[in-house]
Amino acid sequence: MIKSITEIREFLMNFDQRTVTCGQLRAADAGKTVVLNGWVHRDRNHGALHFINLRDRYGITQVVVDDDASAELQKTASELKMEYCIAVTGLVRLRPQNMINSDMDTGEVEVKAEKIEILSRCATLPFVIDGDQVVNEDLRLKYRFLDLRSSGMQSRIRLRHEFIKAIRDYLCDEGFYEIETPTLIRSTPEGARDFLVPSRKYPGKFYALPQSPQLYKQLLMVSGFDKYFQIARCYRDEDSRGDRQLEFTQLDLEMSFVKRDDVLGLMERLFGYVFKRVMNYELPAHFRRIDYFDAMNTYGCDKPDLRFGCEIKDIASVVQKSTFDAYKEILANKGSVKALVAPKTEGFDFTRKYLDEVGEAAKVYGAKFVPFIKVGANNALSGSAAKFFVGLEAELCSLLGAKEGDVIFMVAHESWKKCCASAGAIRTKLGKDLNLIRPGFEFCWIVDFPLFEYNEDEGHWEAAHHMFSMPQAKYIPTLEENPGEVRGDLYDMVVNGYECASGSIRIHDIELQKRIFRICNFSDEEAEKKFGFLLNAFKFGPPPHGGIAPGIDRLVMIMSDQNSIREAIAFPKNSFAVSPMDDSPNDVDQKQLDELKIYFKLDK
């Protein structure tokens, strides 16, 4: 019985420390006496014979309590329950030949327990670690510390670590400096909503958390650190999504004296190196480059999944000749008409219900009605829109490359972009449902994005990417005449249907930068007030520069074949920006608010 404080301290501190991990014992270790520390993963008690799967970060080792064990050892073993944290001292021995478990790395051996020490006990679990049930995500997040014990989370967190380590190694070898930038910064009117941090010393004033280190990395270029990177946390107060969190991590990167292809080339080398090292996956030396408009026209989005075909075609020419008046009217209104083909697929019936489902998927993006046409023998057409194409069957099928058993889907919209997006939604759905998607990673670059977008609500032009991106040279003399036509020196890196990096060559000319601000409805005075520090820096010999920022969380998600970014983050928020574990965001003490001179006026 423990009596004194000293004894309690000794009991807590003097546990048997591990001499090996639970993942390392092999047949060659037989005969050694070892100490293991870990958690009870599974517990199989046969009465006089007792097996314990002991788990740590490195693996699982089978511990056996034999029938010749002391009464004390038997008693301790019988007390064990799942997730107890224990120390086991014992002898490594070969398992009998027919008892080898080839599914376990340590399956050739087991540890015959001589002593088991319970380091701590575990309450009844809210869910079984590595159980076969899919657990409600909010519950997983509430008990994230337990969820992280699962093999899936452990391997993703390890992948993330190795990914970041490989990035650092590669970039450092290429001569990059890793430089930190502040997280309490000035709020600037960039794309997303800022998170604000009130200043205690200056009541009524606020810092903002950076949406990205954009301006700081440009200032570092002015300072002459011509190759910079940072594993940077970014904050954007926008609604969460499966592939989006309000705080996320970017590889932020910037280089001086470069042109677009230098940045793309560096990224191709970096990702080639990283994917080989952490995934043992070979990427091509160069990624395909696709013009933004080609991507929209062919794939219906600016982040195409190239792992399958199902390309979208413009069918305006055939529709013009048809009797499809509703679509002809849309064309007359400067709209677009596009179509794509769902290929005949073994074991998949294009039921009426499914065809309607496809239509619904497109309607989310604005398509009003989505006719389909089934292709029979000799280009015989049937289905809701077949009657409009009498006499044009062969032309339609050959334009689309449709064969017997295929189904043609059509979409139309006055807005070219919405027409593309609707067709893209169909393409994505077909890819998934018809199992058209090849395994692997298919990277590409989407380049030459428009520099400006018109904001209908606000009634002025704004930067499609951000205001520091360089217009392509040929547009520079006439930027103001038709901003909608201007293309930027912009590029996105895309893999498997996800945008995984975004970047541009930046403006380093103060006059050009001011022109961009003006087009985006910032007067010189306002620009000076909000971006004065950048403009000021540009007076002092700024170098030409450009960069890019890959999203770390999203890439880890893709690399580990998940479809939620939360699977790649140790402690994420849920889709409603709440952390069920620590219950943030939360109320704070009135005293804290008083210090900050903050008073609320809540709705209702």
Add this chain to the structure above:
RNA sequence: GGGAUCUUGGUGAAGCUGGUUAUCACGCCACCCUGUCACGGUGGAGGCCACGGGUUCGAGCCCCGUAGAUCUCGCCA
């Protein structure tokens, strides 16, 4: 801000056209078990069927509202 789907012991699911005592698996508790590895066996505890209204002789099931969850459109340079 809009739309879709969902909410049943600790966990995951079933629950028919509205009809007794809400079913199953995992987990939990007790006991048994000498080669398991998702061990097995016997027994047991554990439910205001998310919450609030309504329809009905009768609601887990139908209707309305509220809350929460996931996905999604907008938004996210």
